[in-house]
Amino acid sequence: MRAVxxxxxxxxxxxTLVDRPDPEPGPGEVLVRVRRSGVNPTDWKSRRSGPxxxxxxIDPPQVPGQDGAGEIVAVGEGVNPTRVGHRVWIWExxxxxxxxxxxxxxxxxxxxxxxxxxxxxxxAGAALGIPFLTAHRCLTVTEGGPDELGPGALAGxxxxxxxxxxxxxxxxxxxxxxxxxxxxxxxxxxxKAQLAVAAGADxxxxxxxxxxxxxxxxxxxxxxxxxxxxxxxxxxxLDVAVIAPHATVAVYADxxxxxxxxxxxxxxxxxxxxxxxxxxxxxxxKARAVSAVSVxxxxxxxxxxxxxxxxxxxxxxxxxxxxHQAVEDGIVGKVLIDLD
Numbered sequence: 001m002r003a004v005x006x007x008x009x010x011x012x013x014x015x016t017l018v019d020r021p022d023p024e025p026g027p028g029e030v031l032v033r034v035r036r037s038g039v040n041p042t043d044w045k046s047r048r049s050g051p052x053x054x055x056x057x058i059d060p061p062q063v064p065g066q067d068g069a070g071e072i073v074a075v076g077e078g079v080n081p082t083r084v085g086h087r088v089w090i091w092e093x094x095x096x097x098x099x100x101x102x103x104x105x106x107x108x109x110x111x112x113x114x115x116x117x118x119x120x121x122x123x124a125g126a127a128l129g130i131p132f133l134t135a136h137r138c139l140t141v142t143e144g145g146p147d148e149l150g151p152g153a154l155a156g157x158x159x160x161x162x163x164x165x166x167x168x169x170x171x172x173x174x175x176x177x178x179x180x181x182x183x184x185x186x187x188x189x190x191x192k193a194q195l196a197v198a199a200g201a202d203x204x205x206x207x208x209x210x211x212x213x214x215x216x217x218x219x220x221x222x223x224x225x226x227x228x229x230x231x232x233x234x235x236x237x238l239d240v241a242v243i244a245p246h247a248t249v250a251v252y253a254d255x256x257x258x259x260x261x262x263x264x265x266x267x268x269x270x271x272x273x274x275x276x277x278x279x280x281x282x283x284x285x286k287a288r289a290v291s292a293v294s295v296x297x298x299x300x301x302x303x304x305x306x307x308x309x310x311x312x313x314x315x316x317x318x319x320x321x322x323x324h325q326a327v328e329d330g331i332v333g334k335v336l337i338d339l340d
Contacts, residue, residue, distance in 0.1 A: 002339075003103030004320040005061035009050040012321035012328070015064070023099070023107050025076035030113045032088060036126035037101040037317075037337040038067030040167070041253075042279075044328045046094075064324075065337070066094050068101030069116060069125025079110050088113040089125035091133060091290065095279045101126075102320055104339055114290055117298055123312055124304045127167070127334045128293055132302070134278045135171035136289035138228040138250035139179070141274040145226065145248075146179070148288040150295060154181035158220045160242065161185040163230040164196030164204065167334055168252055170310045172228040173199040175292070178301040184219055186212055186235075192332065199309030213241040223247060223269075232273075233257035245269045252276040310334050 001022050006014040025031040043064045052058050068090040072083050093108050094100030116125045139159065140146055146153040159176045163169045164185030176183045177200035185201040187193045193204045205215045216224065216238075223244030229235060232251040239249045240262060247269060251259075261273065278286065296302050304310045311333030315323035323335050 001104040002317055003063050004317060005063050006047055007058050007061040008056050009048055009052055009058065011048070012044070012324040014047065015321045015324065017318050017320070020103065022105055025074050025079070025107050027077040028079065028110055029076040029107050030072045030079055030083060030088075030110050031074040032068070032070045032090060032106050032108065032113055033073045034068045034070040034090075034101050034104060034106050035122040035338075035340045036069045037065040037339060038126040038129055039323050039327045039335040039337065040066055040130045041327060042066065042130065043094075043100075044324045047324065060098050062094070062098055063100040063103050063106075064094060064320075065101030065103075066092050067126055067129030068093060068106065069122040070106075070339075072113060073105070075110075083110075087116040087118065087125070089116045089128050090114075091129040092279065102317065102337055114294055120297055121304075122340075123336060124297070124302065126336055127304045127310065127312075128297070128302070130278055131167040131171040131334075132175065132293045133286060133289045134168050134252050134276060135175050135228065136292055137276050137278055137281050137285055138168075138172060138252055138274075139176055139226060140285070140288070141250050141272075141276070142226045142248040143246045143270075143272060147285075149175050149179040149292045151178065152180050154179040157225040158182045158184065158223075158244070160216065160224040160227045161196075161201065162228060162235055163187070164199060164201055165192035165309065165332055166230060167310065169228065169230060170195070170199045170308070173201050173309070174302055175296065177201075178296050178299075182220070184216055184224065195309040195311075195332070197309070198307060207238075213238055216242045220244070226250060228252070231255065233259045236261050240265050240271075243269055243271050246271070248272040248274050250274045250276050304334065312336060314338050
């Protein structure tokens with residue numbers, strides 16, 4: 001089978017297209033014929049950072065790709081054989097494992113291959129994983145809020161999504177609207193504003209042209225209950241200015257800039273700053289997220305593509321380096337690697 005791997009950390013040039021023996025699923029695993037592999041920022045960050053041995057090597061080589069979609073073609077011991085042939089979406093394939101989704105056949109634990117409805121594309125399935133599980137975690141860490149999303153779960157609450165044109169921002173908007181929140185999103189351009197509106201945001205504010213804090217307070221005089229934050233260091237003052245009592249700022253990204261927050265203004269509302277990395281989130285929280293995303297998908301509440309605010313960018317497997325470079329360069333939308 002064809003696969004992309006890297007045997008040392010570095011820029012996208014370390015990615016190599018190779019032929020590998022077809023893998024066999026182990027106990028509790030399924031083997032998926034991957035049709036689409038999703039590329040996330042953590043993929044290129046992991047590729048650049050290793051881990052490597054004293055000689056700078058990664059042995060065995062790492063196949064990148066946490067997310068994907070395809071069909072189960074074989075099952076390991078202890079897995080119901082009727083799952084063969086099922087369409088699935090994959091999450092966290094490469095977390096603490098060497099088998100990511102950037103290969104034609106991928107082994108994953110059975111719980112990480114989730115049923116994909118027949119009317120949902122492989123494009124959509126490969127776009128779920130890390131972005132939607134991250135968004136679910138961000139939206140369910142607020143005091144007094146729900147543990148799991150669904151219709152009515154966020155009714156009466158206001159959510160601020162920073163960077164609504166990004167993959168996690170798009171996922172947060174879609175899941176929050178499905179759960180009946182009022183959604184405000186901040187963006188940096190008219191084009192990104194259109195994407196946030198397409199995703200379902202009720203209100204969109206271009207922070208380059210408007211006083212974001214003043215506009216948010218007009219829309220939510222009591223303040224916002226949850227902030228889904230992509231740029232905590234830059235937006236800390238804004239977040240403090242617009243939070244409601246007992247609000248949470250859920251931070252899911254890091255650009256390396258130190259974060260400074262004023263203590264007293266956060267004490268008064270009993271505010272919470274919650275840092276989110278889906279890979280190390282509690283197992284129960286991830287299980288609830290997978291369940292909620294599956295329900296939303298079945299109900300038609302999750303969409304992808306330009307009309308859903310998430311442009312798709314396709315690359316063949318032999319151009320995986322270009323796919324990684326596009327994500328590293330901050331392309332707007334979702335990057336997918338095609339394997340069929």
